[in-house]
Amino acid sequence: MTRPAVLAAGVAAGLGAFAVCGLAALGSVPATTVGADAWAGWTGKVDATAVSDRAAMTPDDAVAVALLTRSAKASSSVAYTGRAVTWDRSGTTTTEITHLPGRGTVWLVAGAPTTSARFSPDGRSGSFADDGRPLTVLRDNYRVLREADLDTTVAGRIAEAVVAVDSDGTLDARYWIDAKTGLLLRKELLDAKGMVRNRTGFETLRLGMPTNAVVPAPTKDDWVELLGPTGLATARTHGCSCPESLPGGLALLEARRAPAGTVSTVPVVHQLFSDGVATVSLFSMEGSLSENENDGLIAHGFTRQQLGDHFAWVRGGTSSSPGVTVVWVAKTTVLTLVSDDAEDPLATAGAVVAAFPPVPDPEDSSLWSRIARGWHRITGGGS
Amino acid sequence: MSRCLGPRIADLADGRLEPAEAERALAHVAACTTCRDALVAQRAVISRLDTVGQVDPPSELLGRLRGIAAPSSDPVPAIPEQGGAGMRPGGAAGRGPRGSGPGSTRPPVRRRGRIALAGAAGAAAMAVAIVVGGSSALTSTVVTRSPSIAPVVDTLAVEHAVSADQMPFSGPRIITVGYAGPAAPDTAQPSPTP
Numbered sequence: 001m002t003r004p005a006v007l008a009a010g011v012a013a014g015l016g017a018f019a020v021c022g023l024a025a026l027g028s029v030p031a032t033t034v035g036a037d038a039w040a041g042w043t044g045k046v047d048a049t050a051v052s053d054r055a056a057m058t059p060d061d062a063v064a065v066a067l068l069t070r071s072a073k074a075s076s077s078v079a080y081t082g083r084a085v086t087w088d089r090s091g092t093t094t095t096e097i098t099h100l101p102g103r104g105t106v107w108l109v110a111g112a113p114t115t116s117a118r119f120s121p122d123g124r125s126g127s128f129a130d131d132g133r134p135l136t137v138l139r140d141n142y143r144v145l146r147e148a149d150l151d152t153t154v155a156g157r158i159a160e161a162v163v164a165v166d167s168d169g170t171l172d173a174r175y176w177i178d179a180k181t182g183l184l185l186r187k188e189l190l191d192a193k194g195m196v197r198n199r200t201g202f203e204t205l206r207l208g209m210p211t212n213a214v215v216p217a218p219t220k221d222d223w224v225e226l227l228g229p230t231g232l233a234t235a236r237t238h239g240c241s242c243p244e245s246l247p248g249g250l251a252l253l254e255a256r257r258a259p260a261g262t263v264s265t266v267p268v269v270h271q272l273f274s275d276g277v278a279t280v281s282l283f284s285m286e287g288s289l290s291e292n293e294n295d296g297l298i299a300h301g302f303t304r305q306q307l308g309d310h311f312a313w314v315r316g317g318t319s320s321s322p323g324v325t326v327v328w329v330a331k332t333t334v335l336t337l338v339s340d341d342a343e344d345p346l347a348t349a350g351a352v353v354a355a356f357p358p359v360p361d362p363e364d365s366s367l368w369s370r371i372a373r374g375w376h377r378i379t380g381g382g383s
Numbered sequence: 384m385s386r387c388l389g390p391r392i393a394d395l396a397d398g399r400l401e402p403a404e405a406e407r408a409l410a411h412v413a414a415c416t417t418c419r420d421a422l423v424a425q426r427a428v429i430s431r432l433d434t435v436g437q438v439d440p441p442s443e444l445l446g447r448l449r450g451i452a453a454p455s456s457d458p459v460p461a462i463p464e465q466g467g468a469g470m471r472p473g474g475a476a477g478r479g480p481r482g483s484g485p486g487s488t489r490p491p492v493r494r495r496g497r498i499a500l501a502g503a504a505g506a507a508a509m510a511v512a513i514v515v516g517g518s519s520a521l522t523s524t525v526v527t528r529s530p531s532i533a534p535v536v537d538t539l540a541v542e543h544a545v546s547a548d549q550m551p552f553s554g555p556r557i558i559t560v561g562y563a564g565p566a567a568p569d570t571a572q573p574s575p576t577p
Contacts, residue, residue, distance in 0.1 A: 107548065120545050134550050223542060254546060263542075264535055272546050279550065281543035287532035300536055315536070327534050336534055338543040 064146040064162040067177050068135050074182035076101050076122075082155065082205035083110065088198040088341075090321045100209060121221065133253055138276025141249045142166055142173070150174065154185035155202040164277060172343075173277045181207065189277060191343055197322075198341055222262040223270060227255035232269075239332045240269050240284040247351035248342075249275040278342035282352065285334045289327070297327060307350035310358050317346040324349050330356040387411075388418050396425035 081098045094110035104121035108114060138144065142164035150161030159176035166172050171194060176186040186201030227235065232242045232255055245251050250273035258268045269284040289297075297313045302325075305314040312328035323340030326349040337352055339345040388408055394400050395408045412418045 105548075118541070118545060120548060223546075253550065256546075263538055264532060266532055268535075268539075270539075270542055270546070272543075272550075274550065279543075279547040281539070281546065283539045283542075285532055285534070287530050289534070290531035293531055293533055296533060297536070302536075325536055325540055327536065334532060334534055336536060336539050338540055340543070341547075 061145040061162075064144040065135075065139070067146065067160055067162050067182070068138070068144060068175070069132065070182035071175070071177045071184050072132060072135050074178075074184075075099060075105075078181045078183055078207065079209045080183065080205055080207050081210060082202045084200060084202050086198075086200040088322060089319060090323065094203075098209075134274060134276065137251045137253065137274055138164060140251065141275045142277065147174070150176075152176065154178075155205040157185060157205060159185045176201070178205075189341060189343070197343065222258045223256040225257040225259065227257050227269065231255070231257065235267075235269050235284070238267070239286045241330065241333060241335070241356050242269060242271065242284065243282075243355070246273050246280060246282065247355055248348055250278075250280055250348075251275070253279075278339070278348070280342065280348060280352070281336075281338040283336040283338075285336075286332055287334050288329050288332070289334060302327065307346065307353045310350075310353050312349075312353050312358060314346075314349070317349070326353065328353055328356075328358040330358055387415060388421070392418060392421045392425055396422055396429060 079100050081096075084095050084097055086093045086095065096106075096108045096110055098106040102122055104119055106117050106119050108117040143166075145163050145165060147161045147163045150163070152159055152161070154176050158179040160179050162175045162177065163171055164173040164175075170192060171190055173190065174188045175184060177183070178185050183205070185205065187199070188196050189198040191197045225231070232240075235257065236242050242255070243252070252271055253274050254270075254272040256270045258264070258270070260267050264285055266285050266287055271282045271284075273280045273282065294313070300315065302313040302315045304311055305317075307314070307326070310328070312326050315325045316322065317324040322345055324337070324345040326337045326339075328335055335356060337349050339348050342348040388395065388411060391400065391408060395405060395412070398405075400408060412422050
């Protein structure tokens with residue numbers, strides 16, 4: 001071999017060795033840079049109590065999303081009868097549920113006369129089960145994760161667990177979904193301390209319709225008029241605030257309108273909002289409250305309470321009755337808010353009232369009465 | 384161009400003009416920079432005042448105001464609960480008839496000084512009273528109320544339950560209207576250990 005040839009062979013061998021070393025370096029496990037000790041004790045399982053770690057770990061779990069997507073549509077194809085128990089700090093209710101896809105759902109409180117049964121025709125709100133909006137809202141506000149460690153049996157059926165974690169890593173909700181049908185079998189909502197504040201689930205569940213099942217014939221629905229963007233825009237021209245969303249990540253899921261002469265003497269707009277875990281209803285009626293109406297609210301258990309900087313009529317919101325109904329007048333509209341499964345319904349209501357502040361009482365709006373009130377306070381007659 | 388609106392700017396901002404007059408005024412405002420600026424300023428003031436909450440006056444200020452009233456042995460005039468005939472928007476409040484009648488004479492200079500001082504104190508007190516009393520408007524705007532309606536709260540609560548229970552991942556919920564079954568003890572249940 002000539003001297004140049006030897007030199008060329010040497011250079012080629014050197015470059016080859018460099019390339020091999022480079023590829024080897026790129027493909028190696030960077031154990032020396034990360035440090036093997038960082039993974040000491042790693043078992044491959046997530047500590048269920050370390051919610052902060054879990055929150056920092058991942059975006060939505062694809063398996064959890066798939067389970068919830070299937071669950072949202074399950075009731076549109078699965079008929080069932082069952083007994084469900086709902087518990088919150090106000091007490092426990094057992095409900096007999098009969099569901100027939102395409103017809104609706106009958107809810108009857110156990111032990112109550114059948115005449116008190118509530119019938120929700122399919123499509124009433126169930127239409128949203130098909131477009132996936134509740135799940136979208138849930139994922140907008142929470143991270144959903146599959147939690148196989150929580151899998152169990154509910155009503156004798158194998159249930160797969162999914163959890164919802166909020167942005168700061170707090171576990172807010174747990175869902176158990178029927179492995180075979182996708183039906184939601186149990187749900188738990190938790191407070192900031194990790195305590196269950198609301199639990200609902202089936203005690204018994206039977207698929208299909210028993211031969212003796214009686215489903216009431218569809219009755220006239222006062223809230224039959226579904227409002228889309230155009231309908232909401234029209235309602236706004238009649239004084240309805242008709243917001244697109246409410247404070248606290250509450251997104252609009254549905255809007256309906258009951259014409260005048262059905263629910264009330266004036267049209268009533270019902271907007272249902274949710275953050276994916278809690279639901280809030282806002283009802284708008286053009287009008288005001290007279291002394292007679294105020295007396296009626298008192299007779300229905302309402303008291304005048306301060307929510308933030310504003311006063312409103314409030315029922316509930318106590319430790320024994322956490323759900324609230326709040327009534328106030330904003331501009332020319334009587335607003336009624338119903339919140340029964342939010343973690344702090346009074347805080348939720350207060351934020352909404354602040355967003356649509358009450359008008360002052362008529363006697364307080366004139367300059368003279370303001371001066372008189374102010375003078376009264378200056379001279380020590382007032383608080 | 385029509386004449387500037389002048390004091391009617393305040394009425395326009397307050398919505399106290401008749402519809403036809405308001406239309407004419409707005410048409411003028413659209414073409415008149417001066418009135419437009421005045422209207423914007425009026426609305427800004429009203430909007431700002433609308434956001435002002437209840438204000439507790441400083442105790443020092445209250446003390447001074449009381450001190451101003453103290454030298455006089457006359458009792459502080461009572462403010463009637465309802466608007467008096469002499470109260471007009473625009474600054475006529477508290478202004479009595481000129482002089483004291485046919486036989487009145489001008490007060491001496493020192494007395495006039497005291498009157499001026501008392502007047503200033505009264506104006507200050509009035510301003511404070513407006514703020515303390517809740518200053519959502521400086522004008523005696525009459526709030527026009529819509530017809531009174533019954534809120535039908537129980538019907539609405541049921542409607543909430545019917546709608547919410549149909550939502551995926553929701554319901555059945557406890558309805559406080561009507562039969563609700565036996566109540567459980569008022570204690571939070573611990574989260575089950577996974």
